Amino acid sequence: MKPPFVVSILQKVVEQIGAVLLIDPECKFAGHITFKNGKTTVFRSTQFNINGFGAAEIAKDKGCSSFFLRQLGYRVPEGKTFFNQELCQRINTLRNIDEGFEYAKYLGFPVIVKPLNLSQGTLVTKVYNKREYYQVAKKIFQVTSGLIVERFHLGNDYRVVVLDDEVFITYQRIPLFIIGDGQATISELLQKKQLELNQSGRRLIDLEDFRIQKKLTRQKLNFETVLPKNNIVYLLDNANLSSGGEAVDLTEKIHPDFQELAINITKDMSLRLAGVDIITSDITQPMEDYTLIEVNGSPGLLNYASFGELQIQRVENLYLKVLQTMENE
Template sequence: MSLVTSIIQKIAPQIGAVVVIDPEYELVGHITFKNGKKSLFSTNKLNINGFGSAEIAKDKGYSKFFLKHFGYKVTEGQTFFNHKVCARIGNGKNIDAGFEYAKNLGFPVIIKPINLSQGKLVTKIHNKTEYYQVAKKIFRINAGLIIERFYVGRDYRIVVIDDEIIAAYQRLPLSVIGDGKSSVAELVQNKQESFIRSVRKKLIDVDDFRIKRKLQKQNLNFNSIIPNGKIIYLLDNANLSSGGEAVDVTDSIHPDFQKLALNVTKDMGLRLMGLDIITQDITRPMVDYVIIEVNGSPGLTHYASIGDVQTKRVEYLYLKVLKALEIGYNNEN
């Protein structure tokens, strides 16, 4: 059973709601509120955001356009398409045009699918060979990709529900810490076992081409022995869904960044949102920042795995979501 499913089952009785979960996979549920209204959910996707706003948030290209329109600082980048889309719409922004753009932007750059989640295939590329390898991988499963300038700074997520900041945390890429005797492969296996024991249950994809490439750039491989205490990063992107880790800063986020997240939520027409930004320090006054993306259904399973305080924050978030859904439906009548 997913964390969200178990949380909804746990908190629904607090507002007199009844929850029915599909018995086979325990990922999809049906909620009947005390006032008789009903709602469905699938893992962390609930009917809290309007359909249009949720769809725009899911599309990295469109959401970036509107964020920039509202005056927010967004990553510099452009969208490119596979040959089928280019032929259909008469657009020349194909894979080759993407390389020319990346070259003019200046390597390294970030390349990512236009509408996939959880950091899938998000890659930092350094040259022409890497560009075409990754772009072709993306186009096999996705019609479009985004090429963005690479920004130096810390990666943060801020989670908002309506006018309240629920959580803020720094996201660190997947890494292992050496002990002076274990190989990278053994350290990865140990980390994987720790994930399985925790609520995360994240299986690290050891065949991910990005991990092998990241090790090579550090003159390492899976057989390398890492010195005691040395941290080796295995990915460039900091998504927790890719095995990254979170450092909670909810209690110390600066009001400047609180205001930024609340304003973005309103301007994007969302009620529940995860705002991903890069900045130097989210606990200090806002000098500079760049928005990576917005997420209309932020996954918080990995954040909750930090400890009891974080789990209670996630439970509080979903209690607010259920109350908002009940009140929202009630107001429609």
């Protein structure tokens, strides 16, 4: 059986530095590394010991990290956290699902509603009205106890991957889309897209994702619509690669202003390895404005690496530097 992506990359990297890699045969994405100098480290999926525990935990909590980033002077979306009824009673707060709706009205629709502590774009939704807000909020509360309501910001979506004082990877994230051929239905085009992702080793699209239906309905389309040739239809609002999005590699083109911004954000959050998610008009131009969406302390790079050999090499270079840094500290 093919090993998980992170493990396959680390198998190459440890040979280069003469380290020994031991993988748990049942939990195949967890491992132990012994360096030549006798030092050891462990990892689980994309979580390495390069970041301190406290910093990594704060990065996972989107509400908490947003608070600190705002206090540190960074431009983050205006937003608040809200909780399910059980947690509201436990922590003695009135910030429940209904207060979340009142806050969404205050910000002005559309707003972004997203889980407080889930990853990979799970249930992140752009909502336009009361009905959609409650639909999304209830779905989030089925799987986690907190959500965030945020002001929506226009712009292109970028991820910048930083290790210490260096930007290793930069790419634009484009939401899941299909291109019409004048013959196939949207359902058929989506299944074709699914097959392409599967062949490249990427995570499959959830064809039952309610957000896809919602997005189609807003565009007066349905799964049986035949798209004219070359017509592009976006099926999600969030641009996560794990949701079927595409990447445009800009590692060699990111402007120094944004390199400095991403490095400073990583440092100020006491992280060493981070994926910094930014919305701006063009990350290759001097920085005039931006919105910092979030900071990820264990950025997944499988989907990025699926776009070609150059991308795989960039990921290998990053993980090589991660291990060398931990070995030599």
